[in-house]
Amino acid sequence: MVKMSLDAIQVMSGQVKELKVSPSSNGDTRGSWEGKEEFDPNQLELTAKPKPVTGRRARKVEGAVFFPKPENAVTVAVSSRVLFRTEREQKVFEQKGVEEYLRYQIEHENEPFAPGPAFPFVKALDAVNTRLRELYPQSEELFDIVLVTYNHAHVGIRLINTINHHNLFIERFCMTGGSSPIGYLKAWHTNLYLSADAEKVREALAEGIAAATMFMPEKLTEVSESQLRVAFDGDAVLFSDESERIFKTHGLDKFFEHEKENEDRLLDHGPLKGFLEALGKLQKKFYAKGQRLDCPIRTYLVTARSAASSGIRALKTLRAWGLEIDEALFLAGAPKGPMLEKIRPHIYFDDQMFHVEGAAEMGTVAAHVPYGIAQKYNSQQKMSSGK
Amino acid sequence: MVSTVTNSDVKQKDVDQAVVVAVTFAAVFGPEAEDGSTVYRLGVALPLLQVLQRVNERLLEKNPAEHQLFDVILITTDSWQQQQNSSIINSTRHHGLEISRFCFSTEDNYIESLVQNNVQLFFTTDGNEALQATHQGVPSALLDKNSVSCPSEQLRVLFCEKAIIQPNMGSTEASKKSAQNFLAHLGQMRQKFGVFDSPLCFTLVTSHGGKDSCCCALKSLRSLGVSVDEAYCLGGAPRGPILSLLRPHFLLSDGFSLLEG
Numbered sequence: 001m002v003k004m005s006l007d008a009i010q011v012m013s014g015q016v017k018e019l020k021v022s023p024s025s026n027g028d029t030r031g032s033w034e035g036k037e038e039f040d041p042n043q044l045e046l047t048a049k050p051k052p053v054t055g056r057r058a059r060k061v062e063g064a065v066f067f068p069k070p071e072n073a074v075t076v077a078v079s080s081r082v083l084f085r086t087e088r089e090q091k092v093f094e095q096k097g098v099e100e101y102l103r104y105q106i107e108h109e110n111e112p113f114a115p116g117p118a119f120p121f122v123k124a125l126d127a128v129n130t131r132l133r134e135l136y137p138q139s140e141e142l143f144d145i146v147l148v149t150y151n152h153a154h155v156g157i158r159l160i161n162t163i164n165h166h167n168l169f170i171e172r173f174c175m176t177g178g179s180s181p182i183g184y185l186k187a188w189h190t191n192l193y194l195s196a197d198a199e200k201v202r203e204a205l206a207e208g209i210a211a212a213t214m215f216m217p218e219k220l221t222e223v224s225e226s227q228l229r230v231a232f233d234g235d236a237v238l239f240s241d242e243s244e245r246i247f248k249t250h251g252l253d254k255f256f257e258h259e260k261e262n263e264d265r266l267l268d269h270g271p272l273k274g275f276l277e278a279l280g281k282l283q284k285k286f287y288a289k290g291q292r293l294d295c296p297i298r299t300y301l302v303t304a305r306s307a308a309s310s311g312i313r314a315l316k317t318l319r320a321w322g323l324e325i326d327e328a329l330f331l332a333g334a335p336k337g338p339m340l341e342k343i344r345p346h347i348y349f350d351d352q353m354f355h356v357e358g359a360a361e362m363g364t365v366a367a368h369v370p371y372g373i374a375q376k377y378n379s380q381q382k383m384s385s386g387k
Numbered sequence: 388m389v390s391t392v393t394n395s396d397v398k399q400k401d402v403d404q405a406v407v408v409a410v411t412f413a414a415v416f417g418p419e420a421e422d423g424s425t426v427y428r429l430g431v432a433l434p435l436l437q438v439l440q441r442v443n444e445r446l447l448e449k450n451p452a453e454h455q456l457f458d459v460i461l462i463t464t465d466s467w468q469q470q471q472n473s474s475i476i477n478s479t480r481h482h483g484l485e486i487s488r489f490c491f492s493t494e495d496n497y498i499e500s501l502v503q504n505n506v507q508l509f510f511t512t513d514g515n516e517a518l519q520a521t522h523q524g525v526p527s528a529l530l531d532k533n534s535v536s537c538p539s540e541q542l543r544v545l546f547c548e549k550a551i552i553q554p555n556m557g558s559t560e561a562s563k564k565s566a567q568n569f570l571a572h573l574g575q576m577r578q579k580f581g582v583f584d585s586p587l588c589f590t591l592v593t594s595h596g597g598k599d600s601c602c603c604a605l606k607s608l609r610s611l612g613v614s615v616d617e618a619y620c621l622g623g624a625p626r627g628p629i630l631s632l633l634r635p636h637f638l639l640s641d642g643f644s645l646l647e648g
Contacts, residue, residue, distance in 0.1 A: 067622040067624070069623075069624070070624050098583070099581065102582065152582060152616060152617075153591065153605065153614075153615040153616055153617055153618035154614060154615075156601070156602070156615070156618045157602055157605055157606065160598045160601065160602040160605075161602075163598060164598075164599075170598065171597035171598055171620065172620055172621060172622040173598065173601075173618070173619070173620045174619050174620075175618045175619070176617055177588070177590075177616040177617040178582075178583065179617075183632040184619070184629065184632065187628035187629055187632065188624065
């Protein structure tokens with residue numbers, strides 16, 4: 001029986017020996033800049049008025065505001081319920097119905113909402129954009145934040161007032177009045193979708209869009225305002241759930257055996273791989289300008305795998321994908337909460353509610369990726385979503 | 388000389404309270420049948436006609452004494468069409484279209500006809516006709532092959548900026564006033580239904596300008612009595628993909644403001 005070390009081992013990527021690995025298909029790379037099909041608006045323009053002469057310009061500047069083309073930017077779509085705190089309004093909706101809910105919203109139109117779990121994350125994206133603009137003033141390779149909500153446009157004015165109140169740079173939004181936003185997410189080349197509703201997140205994942213459900217932790221530890229930190233679980237988040245399947249059905253020993261046997265076979269990709277890739281591409285832009293040490297984006301792998309054994313396969317896979325992750329933490333089964341509390345990521349993605357809850361207990365904003373075999377085994381424990 | 392003929396198959400609407408919309412011959416009927424039959428096939432306006440009828444049905448369900456209904460008239464815009472009057476009437480009755488009146492006018496007097504009939508919205512497949520009518524104070528909307536794929540259960544109206552960025556293209560004081568009038572009617576019709584399961588749906592799409600421009604439009608429409616259901620602020624992103632998802636029956640860009648001042 002393998003003795004598991006309870007000390008977390010930190011491994012900096014680049015220390016793993018480069019060995020020959022067999023190639024495997026890794027699915028599409030949603031974060032790639034080139035090759036995204038340019039959509040011809042003239043094909044589907046519904047107005048039959050004479051076509052605009054200008055067509056689509058490479059850059060659009062309105063005053064001091066700058067709107068990147070969706071396929072060039074890293075588009076992050078957030079719902080109103082995770083960007084802001086809307087518990088009170090939710091209660092009105094649940095107890096008194098939609099008409100009363102909308103009336104309440106309009107009545108309180110000039111009262112801005114308080115920040116929600118995704119707020120620090122969005123602020124950090126803004127900070128990165130500021131740094132990117134300093135270095136590459138003409139580039140459209142930025143974060144583009146889109147507010148995507150099922151809300152009725154009646155709530156629109158209150159949301160816009162709130163965005164202005166908090167000085168958020170969000171110039172694109174989508175209020176679908178109840179219908180599914182999936183079509184719009186795709187039209188906007190969305191790289192990541194954050195919502196409070198697991199059903200909608202599942203729908204997005206099924207369409208190949210990286211998505212996660214966010215919850216409001218009871219306490220929020222302070223996070224950096226100048227460096228964006230994103231942490232990922234490995235299996236069923238960055239990687240597919242193939243190994244997790246083995247673990248769940250055959251146990252830990254079989255898992256280790258399987259990983260050892262397949263050490264040189266790359267893992268298949270998971271739903272968040274594309275987003276990590278997109279972050280990596282932005283990071284390289286800072287490295288190119290000699291800002292590696294001062295990079296405002298930092299990524300973390302926080303996995304239950306062990307460094308000495310099952311972790312190797314994870315690292316080799318990342319290496320083969322050309323993805324650099326800044327810090328890889330192999331916990332060998334130890335609880336993730338304390339480690340995350342040290343890292344202080346703006347967001348942590350995990351496929352298991354158990355870990356999401358554990359992280360939240362210690363003040364980390366954790367997002368659940370409802371993907372893979374773990375969903376069948378998820379704890380019945382209900383997540384306390386904000387008090 | 389314009390002649391107006393009533394369609395006896397259709398119950399006439401209250402002249403004062405109905406919202407009159409006119410649809411051109413070329414929109415209602417498709418290209419002429421080659422076998423020379425006197426019954427025309429239906430054109431791109433079919434889903435629109437069906438959905439206007441649907442809205443009327445739902446309004447009457449709510450209130451059998453309702454008078455604020457859509458009143459659809461068919462209008463010809465050239466002398467050749469004007470001469471096909473009997474075929475037009477036959478075809479309309481054959482297809483059971485809820486068209487209450489026919490205005491047989493020519494290219495010289497169709498606009499006059501629109502004004503005389505108190506038309507609040509003029510549907511055509513011809514861009515020039517739309518421009519001219521708007522200049523004379525009659526709000527207009529264009530129909531094309533995309534109109535065919537619009538839903539027939541819910542009237543989807545899209546508010547947006549004009550496609551061409553030219554100030555006041557086709558917009559006059561008169562047309563602005565008429566547009567506002569029409570919008571007020573639409574708003575009132577919408578109010579009769581709840582948030583869900585409404586046969587009318589209003590969508591705002593702002594392509595240029597940011598959230599503040601969109602906010603301004605929302606407030607402007609609200610002041611006219613129009614509560615928008617869906618809003619999309621594109622911030623410069625192309626409109627095409629969004630429009631193909633929204634499938635509006637027609638676009639309106641007059642009568643409300645998008646920018647401050």
